[in-house]
Amino acid sequence: MKVLKFGGSSLATSGRIRDVAKIVLKEARRDPVIVVVSAFQGVTNQLLECARLAAKANRRYETAWRKVVHRHRSVIEDLLGKRHSARLRSQVDTLLNELHEVLHGIQLLGHGPPRALDLVASFGERLSALIISAHLNRSHPARFADARQFIVTDDQFMSANVIFGKTNRMARRYFAELFRSNRPRPIPVVTGFIGSTSDGQTTTIGRNGSDYTAAILGAALGAEIIEIWTDVDGVLSADPNVVVLPQMTYEEAMELSYFGAKVLHPASIAPAVARGIPLLVKNTFRPEAPGTLISCGGKNGDQLARGITSIAGLTLLTLRGLSMVGVPGNAERLFRALASRGINVILISQASSEHTICFAIRDTDAAAANAAVRQEFRLELHHRLTSLDEKSNQTIIAVVGDQMKGHPGISGKMFGALGRHNINISAIAQGASERNISCVIDTPQ
Structure with a gap:
């Protein structure tokens, strides 16, 4: 059994949806498949903009909602035609009217709480999966599958954590019943990105979380492979486009996705790693391209940096500050203060003298991080025993490769290349695995 995931760029138009259907039907002739879909390209942002306008009591949310309505109705008419789309249109209109009621509630409340925003965002995948399943059903039995019925999360709205024990049990039960009660075996079309709490509240598992949905299902159901269909030929060796990597390890993929490679959602790899399930990144617009295979034993010849x-x-x-030298607990105080504000630290570098600790965070977290650190070290700062410096507009450059370990000279090449181009390095970090060498530079450079 295969899990095939299609992102928003693969579903941007009715023409692209037809191409996706061809890929799915071809795969389904060879192996049983489960399809996971994102919202149509741009729809999630449109939905959240509707909610933002409604929260401000701006009546333009009605206009924004009508654009969402028009787009989905147009796709239905183009794919199925007026004569064959009455049932689907009725189902879609029910969802769209429900969306309108939610937006009206946000307007009356004058506020869009995270719980309401998750519910609004969920309509993108629910509409997409419903339409795509109906289109596939014309050629092969297909069923809409609402992930809220089997992906169980906590109530951290907008970035909920999956409760894997319950999710795995419920997913196995759901699909066993679906396949047992329907013959011939249908193609399930699953809503990516969304789940629900134990008491039925709609949640989302983070932007670009449809990759995660695919991996969760692949791991729960013991898939042979998880295919991520996107708009590039595979994982690229650099950005902008340079070389498609034919194979790579899970660890390399996790490093690259964490450090900005946009093909995969970082968390999506974890369930696959746990079960040893390969992932294949493919191009919807060039299905003949081999793509990138991500597995526990990905090899790439003698290439050190992947x-x-x-x-x-x-x-x-x-x-x-000199007061930090030889004093245990400073790092613990620093990162506890940041964690208490929910701030994610992306890179850490500490001199062996213990005189300095530098760390990189998102620009959006800078003010909160500065306040948290100043509060924690207020006495040291007041007596000028410690100082806190801030440098904005920074970028991390990371070189990744499993085979870099034990090979001298990789760092020298990287820093030499930057030096020859007069690029100053603000901070450096390398883990003991030697899989990743990272440095921080000024973004304009």
């Missing part, structure tokens, strides 16, 4: 990637929009904070 890819170069980056994260922009960062701020580098540096805590320094």
Whole structure:
């Protein structure tokens, strides 16, 4: 059994949906498949904009909602025609009217709480899966599958955590019943990105979370492979487009996805790693291209560095002071203060002298991080025993490769290349695995 996931760019138009259907039907002739879909391209942003306008009591949310209505109705008419789309249109109109009621509730409340935003965002995948399943059903039995019936999460709305024990049991039960009660075996079309709490509240599992949905299902159901269909030929060795990597390990893929490679959602790899399920990244627009196979034993000849990637929009904070030297607990105090504000630290670098600790965070977290650190070290800062420096507009450059370990000279090549181009390095970090060498530079460079 295969799990096939299609992102928003693969579903941007009715023409692209037809191409997706051809891929799915071809795969279904060879193996049983489960399809996971995102919302149509741009729809999630449109939905959240509707909610934003409604929360401000701006009547333009009605206009924005009508654009969503028009887009989905147009796709239905184009794919199925007026004569064959009455039932589907009725189902879609029911969802669209429900969406309108939710938006009206946000308008009356004058506020869009995370719980309401998750419910609004969920309509994108629910509409997409419903339409695509109806289109597939014309050629092969297909069923709409609402992931809220089997993906169980906590109530951390907008980025909920999956409760894997319950999810695995419920997913196995759901699909066993679906396949047992329907002959011939249908193609399930699953809503990506969404789940629900134990008491039935709709949640989302993070932006780009449809990859995660595919991996969760693949792991729960013991899939042979998880295919991620996107708009590039595979995982690229650098950004902008350079070389498609034919194979790579799970660890390399996780490093590249964490450090900005946009093909995969970082968390999506974890369930596959746990079960040893390969992932194949393919191009919807060039299905003949071999793609990139991600597995526990991905090899790439003698190439040491597998890819170069980056994260922009960062701020580098540096805590320094002689009072920190030889004093245990400073790092614990620092990162506890940041964690208490929900701030994610992307990179850490500490001098062996213990005189400085620098760390990179998102620009959007800079103010909160600065306040948290100043509060925690207020006495040291007041007596000028410690200082806190802030450097904005920073970018992390990362060189990744499993085979870099034990090979001298990789760091020298990287820093030499930057030096020859007069690029100054603000901070450096390398883990003991030697799989990743990262440095922080000014973004304009």
